[in-house]
Amino acid sequence: MSKMRAMQVTRANGPFELVEREIPAPGADQVRIKVQACGICHSDSLTKEGAYPGIQYPRVPGHEVAGIIDAVGKGVVGWTEGQRVGVGWHGGYCGHCEPCRRGDFFACQWGQVTGITYDGGYADYMIAHSSALALLPKELSSIEAGPLVCAGVTTFNSLRNSGARPNDVVAILGLGGLGHLGVQFAAKMGFKTVAIARGSDKEPLARELGAHHYIDSQAQDVVAELAKLGGAKVIVATVTNAEAMSATLGGLGVNGKLMVLGAPYEPLAVPALLLIGGRRSVAGWYSGTSIDSQDTLSFSTLSGVRAMTEVFPLERAAEAYDRMMSGKARFRVVLTTGQ
Numbered sequence: 001m002s003k004m005r006a007m008q009v010t011r012a013n014g015p016f017e018l019v020e021r022e023i024p025a026p027g028a029d030q031v032r033i034k035v036q037a038c039g040i041c042h043s044d045s046l047t048k049e050g051a052y053p054g055i056q057y058p059r060v061p062g063h064e065v066a067g068i069i070d071a072v073g074k075g076v077v078g079w080t081e082g083q084r085v086g087v088g089w090h091g092g093y094c095g096h097c098e099p100c101r102r103g104d105f106f107a108c109q110w111g112q113v114t115g116i117t118y119d120g121g122y123a124d125y126m127i128a129h130s131s132a133l134a135l136l137p138k139e140l141s142s143i144e145a146g147p148l149v150c151a152g153v154t155t156f157n158s159l160r161n162s163g164a165r166p167n168d169v170v171a172i173l174g175l176g177g178l179g180h181l182g183v184q185f186a187a188k189m190g191f192k193t194v195a196i197a198r199g200s201d202k203e204p205l206a207r208e209l210g211a212h213h214y215i216d217s218q219a220q221d222v223v224a225e226l227a228k229l230g231g232a233k234v235i236v237a238t239v240t241n242a243e244a245m246s247a248t249l250g251g252l253g254v255n256g257k258l259m260v261l262g263a264p265y266e267p268l269a270v271p272a273l274l275l276i277g278g279r280r281s282v283a284g285w286y287s288g289t290s291i292d293s294q295d296t297l298s299f300s301t302l303s304g305v306r307a308m309t310e311v312f313p314l315e316r317a318a319e320a321y322d323r324m325m326s327g328k329a330r331f332r333v334v335l336t337t338g339q
């Protein structure tokens with residue numbers, strides 16, 4: 001039991017390679033996790049394609065990890081062997097840099113990102129910093145929990161910090177991996193939930209997920225439709241198309257806010273008068289830290305929010321990754337180790 005499987009990438013745009021490695025031992029303030037499931041996120045392409053500044057290889061991707069603590073390093077407080085935990089994008093924080101001292105742990109200058117600055121969950125075991133751990137509720141399987149600690153926390157945490165209150169109009173732009181969770185969370189949080197996507201074929205699904213209104217951005221005028229509802233208090237943009245994001249801005253009501261979760265490479269076009277006249281704003285949202293993930297898992301258990309998943313065994317990670325990148329997966333792809 002001293003060896004494990006890991007799916008590593010050895011260079012930018014290189015293939016996934018299934019390798020056997022020594023099972024690592026946790027250092028100070030770290031735990032070892034026996035990985036059960038790991039979701040595949042679009043951001044894993046930063047590891048695969050080498051787009052993350054300063055990334056070093058070989059690297060094992062994966063930041064939607066769910067598993068069991070099976071070894072605890074020196075100095076770890078509050079975590080013990082046998083606990084079920086999740087690890088998301090946020091790979092831990094130092095607690096003593098200036099952002100940490102101000103309580104902005106997400107912006108920690110240590111800058112640890114799971115599966116990018118250290119090896120992630122496309123493996124039988126991984127090492128994580130204790131500050132990156134979220135406790136999993138017993139009601140959730142590891143396959144259910146994995147996507148919730150990245151796609152889940154990103155949508156949940158942005159919505160709960162958006163300033164929207166129950167009965168406010170909240171629109172979710174995009175109905176993919178993030179969007180299908182965003183619609184569920186928005187509806188369960190008591191917002192008048194509007195799903196915006198391309199094509200009328202997605203409407204039944206949007207309604208099934210809890211949307212009260214559906215706007216087909218190909219056939220309908222998004223701005224006019226949102227105006228009919230009184231304007232959106234919040235639009236959560238989960239797409240990666242800058243033009244599609246900008247096109248919704250006119251649908252924001254007074255004091256409305258566009259919250260940007262998707263990351264297009266092109267800049268956003270924002271008319272200044274629109275911002276000034278209605279005191280509207282555009283804001284980005286970072287997914288969250290481990291306690292935010294834990295809240296996401298807790299709320300999902302309480303409310304029944306779940307990701308729709310397609311499951312692949314670890315050794316088929318390359319195929320699973322391609323499936324995610326194709327945009328055809330419904331909606332999150334999850335790897336399992338079978339342990």
Ligand SMILES: [Zn+2]
Nearest residue numbers: 041043150151
């Ligand atoms: Zn992610």
Ligand SMILES: [Zn+2]
Nearest residue numbers: 094097100108
């Ligand atoms: Zn810090």
